[in-house]
Amino acid sequence: MQIDPDVLDVLRAATVDGPALRLNGQLERNLYERVNLALHTVGGVWHRYKKAHIFTIDAADAIAGLLATGEVITDVDRGFYPTPEPTVERILDLAELETGCEVLEPSAGRGAIAEAVAARGAIVDCVELDTARAEHIRAGGYARQVTNADFFSVPVQRRYQRVIMNPPFAGRQDIRHVERALRFIQPGGLLVAIMYGSLTYRGDHRTNDFLAQIWEARGTLWELPADAFPAVGVATVIAVIPVRDVAPPRGMRQITLRPEDFTAQSRAVQQDLFLTDEPTAHGTAPLDGLGYGAPHDGRDHSSRKIDPNTQE
Incomplete structure (x- = not known):
């Protein structure tokens, strides 16, 4: 937004003392409001007791851009939207x-x-x-x-x-x-x-x-x-x-698994112990571990009764 020439004249005539900027002379209301708006866009805040616009940085640096370009760049122009x-x-x-x-x-x-x-x-x-x-x-x-x-x-x-x-x-x-x-x-x-x-x-x-x-x-x-x-x-x-990812433990290196690590068809121990078609080297009969078939000790247990006192 272009600054009016009369506003620029007022700013050039102002007195600067560190972060304070003081306007010289009496300004008519409309002119003062336009000057105040220009100063506000670059961070100037009117301080009643100091009778000056106060900046958080050196006032001369704050208004240098206004005087050099003759333009006011608003917060909206910069894409800045203060949070209410x-x-x-x-x-x-x-x-x-x-x-x-x-x-x-x-x-x-x-x-x-x-x-x-x-x-x-x-x-x-x-x-x-x-x-x-x-x-x-x-x-x-x-x-x-x-x-x-x-x-x-x-x-x-x-x-x-x-x-x-x-x-x-x-x-x-x-x-x-x-x-x-x-x-x-x-x-x-x-x-x-x-x-x-x-x-x-x-x-x-x-x-x-x-x-x-x-x-x-x-x-x-x-x-x-x-x-x-x-x-x-x-x-x-x-x-x-x-943010839910897990932080790595100190002193430990993570092992990265690769797709090829999962291609081998492993043979579980249980296959040999429980799900075999023939007696195994361990002496286990077919399906013994799942409760099927007869114990592989060469004896017939189909009609045997157990004495509860002797467990025989």
Whole structure:
């Protein structure tokens, strides 16, 4: 969205002091609202007592892009949809968090989910591509670690009991992000992700394969209300995917069985002992072990009576 020339003039005349930006002179209401909107899109928040817009990074760096391009790039333009509080509560209820549980949130935005996770007693690490949003999370102090990077460039560490996420939706990115996030979860852990609602009716191979993964993991899909993201108006679902594969025991090497290992027709010992047509080398008569036939001792036991006192 193009910035009006009069708004750019106000921004160029502003005074910058570290994270604080102060507007010079009195502005008429309509002009001030447009200036405030431009500053808000790059992380500026009006502070009443300091009488300045405060950023989590140096204010000059924050507005440099606005002045250089003359454009405002909104969160929606970037594919960023902040998670409303009611939706945050829904996904945390499904995540079954426990105190001390280690949680990863990729694409953490401004920390709406991460802050709520920490409030429930869990330990949360965040990954966020946008520098200003990553700094906003750091300033909040609720995340143990904040990595300012593309999630796909972060080395996989299978250390978390939970991954809770609201990934980008455009271009099937939600599936790509969830599939990668599953690699960060320990066996017995759980992934809870907000995903694009079209996941339930798309018919392409990528979507079908992903739905098959959910089914095989005994995962579930939950339909969110139509107003879950009121500012955007897109249909959404919550995917809950358990990670059930077994962790390898320490000091042991797994033996990989091959198809050729199952081609030989083995002869069980029982075949010789019980299911033979002729007496065996062990002295067993045909079908003796199953209670058929006569004991192979050369004597006729067909009408013999046993004295219960002597067992003879």
